[in-house]
Amino acid sequence: ERVATRRACTPKYVGAVFIERVGIIEGIVPQHIAISMKVMFGLRLSYTASYRALRAAQEYVRGTAEDGYANLASYLHRTKEANPGTITDLVRD
Template identity: 65%
Template sequence: MDRVAHRRRATPRYIGQLFVERTGLIDGIVPRQIADSMRIMFGLNLTYTTSYRALKFAQVFVRGTPEDGYANLPSYLRRLKQANPGTITHLLCDEEDRFKYCFVALAASTAGFQYLKRVIVVDGTHLTGK
């Protein structure tokens, strides 16, 4: 059995992990729902702060950190180009390897540009004949 399970008080990290493992839900969840679920499933009475921290840990457990997401971005763009031949992607980082911007143009979108109707619009509100 997990050594944390023997503690008198459960940590927010453990509660978040337990919540995700038991329910599999994280999107649209508010701290009060975590507190209610833990009370019903395990008889734990959680404060709002503990529930909020557990929710934040659960989100990191499911989605990872923002740093992980940025680290995975090049491989995601590579897979996107493999799955959609003709797709254009460009990832730019600054000198310190920090994210600057990402450009994605799916092949279907770029192919559709040739069928757009060209329209010239002149906004004449600032033009006066005086």
């Protein structure tokens, strides 16, 4: 596997591998990622690399803030349909 053979991996790749292998992101801190990568692949990560991998994993699972805001109008419409009487107002620049 790529992680085991390369000397260095990008935090984005480490985050994706972590999600693929572990499958959870809630309650995870950078130290969990560093320990997991050490146990699974013998890969030593600094706190900064672990933090960046965690951020990449969170983005991979949850999406970006921009994605969330792009879906906001649709979400408000579905909320209004599901709950008649709900008042929604979205103002865009």
